[in-house]
Amino acid sequence: MNIFIQGMGCVSPQHTTGGPFLAEIREYEGNRLKAVEPDYKQWIDLKLIRRMGRVVKMGVAAAKLSLQEAAVVMPDAIITGTAYGCLDDTGVFLSKMINQQEEMLTPTAFIQSTHNTVGGQIALLLGCNACNNTFVHKAFSFESALLDSIMMLREGAVQHILTGGVDEITDHSHAILSRFGLYKQAPIRNTALLQSATKGTIAGEGAAFFTLGTEMTAHTVARLTGVSTLYRPADIPEITGALQVFLSSHACGPEDIDLLICGRNGNADEDGVYEAITQALFPQTAVAGFKHLSGEYPTAAAFATWMAARILQLQELSPGVLISGTAPAKIRKILICNGYQGTHYSFILLAHPNI
């Protein structure tokens, strides 16, 4: 059974909700990339917008764009991946609870802090009674949502699944995660991130949703061939071994990959893995990066999936994404190889719909 991306939507630190595909890179100075938020009024009632957290609005916008592009009115399931969930509302309720010593609290922030708020709000806005699930597993959140969607489509009981990944940065989360040494200390421009030789990366955020189905339509963007995760690999040979098993389970090998999109994030401690994988399996393959566009966050693979599918559809590489090599004239297969903090790796394989 083939699974196709019928439509997709993306809110990110780049201009991704309209206009030409990543025509120019939006440049940032500093270690935090903030999503460029669209005018939400085009999808959400003004009264609701005021009450919704930013992560919910980003998720709803990406979901609505995805359904619009696919020309699907009502999905048969909504599966969301979010590592951090609704951080802003969590922080608001937690702060008030502590500052007010558990007294005089109001429910709004607590209600909105629940991890399945994004999926629930999409269902509420659509009036969608179908299956609704939310995965919250760090850098496997989006991958688990994709895998669950693929398994449900294979079971044959559903036609269209809306699935995606979303995470937000808040002032509190950025301050706390900075203390763990995740982000660069010295001034940095995102356009120079992938060439950086220092430790740390740049924080990012965003939402990307996909309408998946099993039939090719006039709207089909790309084929979603498969997804796999690898938790705590012992060493690089285990990663390359798992990658080869993954590719052969989808009847192809490294030589069939026309473009490798890797999760380089400019952290000198992490990027060596991609060098090693490229040398071992993809010495001749064109390699692209994406985290200088999206920033680093646990569901960033959703942004990469959006970018890969659009490259397959338009057959054009946006400026500034290629790290090495030259992409062939015809891009048929793209492999996303993403890593997160040296513990979580995922492989997502996409193909042009006609092959």
Added chain:
Amino acid sequence: MSGNVWIAGGGVICGIGTDLQACLEAFAQMQPGMQDMQYLRSIHRGVLPVAEVKADNAALAARAGMPEHISRTALLSKIAAEEAWASSGLGARAQYRVGFVSANTVGGMDKTEEFFASYLQHPPSGGRLQQVVHHECGSVTELVADAMGIRHHVTTISTACSSGANALMYGARLIRNNIADVVIAGGTDALTRFTLNGFNTLMILDQAACRPFDDTRTGLNLGEGAGYVVLVSDAIAATLPQAPWCRLSGYANANDAYHQTASSPEGTGNYLAMKGALEMSGLQPEDIAYINLHGTGTQNNDDSEARAIQRLFAPHYPPMSSTKSFTGHTLGASGGIEAVFAALAVQQGIIYPNAHFTTPMKECPLVPATTFSSGNRIPHVMSNSFGFSGSCSCLVFSETV
């Protein structure tokens, strides 16, 4: 993409017992677990009863074989997951492709609360990072997976109070799609001030013992704990030293799409989940011999759930009860804990009692079971779990023949 999914074992720790056998004895002796708070520090101590696990973190850590300073949610999870595994008789985990699919609602929030108090006093440098490093829901799951040496497939689900049930569904799919041989699936949640105060602002906490499906009900009591089943494929089931408990024959997840926190008056999502699970199992309503209700004890939930049951089952109702009248509402753990109770109900013919029931609801007079019995013939059991954001899930367990 085919084949059966079997329940090879289960483990529970909650307010009525620190293992499954202790829980069964509490049911048999009609001893609900709600008391004044002993371990959670909150201004609501002495006012809001809760069903705490009767052990401090030091005792739980010793039993779990984990450090005392980590989240209580992880300690509870490890204890129940280990009990589940041991009960399956599967032996060394290294011989299988093992998955761990765990649910929780607030991750390591119990520790984040401590961190945040210091952090807010001296931002951004206040607070010890060790207390916030496992804030994420997924981090709690990984602490347990790492301690149990599970690496093949690890993930976390969070859909509020239906989370645990959804973990079983995803686990079953992993087995049916030949991605895993064995999956430990369920959920965990420790009491936190965050959730206690959150539910308190919604004004759905009863200051007395909760009374699910009773006309006098005025809210729920929160509880804590963890519960996991061990799901296995046909091939693994054939190798078990003893027969599996039962089969996970049906499941469905539906959304109420009505309100962020409230259930629709007619219980649309509840009805669709129960109907979907029945259809998947190939059963008729009259085949169900016991329903483990979601039954929180709030006005809104019990009313909607009862109406949905009425719509699906009328005029013949199977015995039903809410075990939350004993365990309290354990949120992300409840779907896992109640899945273990439901699976055991099939294996041992158990009907669990509903505590504190006296008066049927005026609007929908269903009468739950009020005494414990075992050795009944219970071929099929339904377990309901509903939550915020309209999340509605239903599992059906069936006898092994």
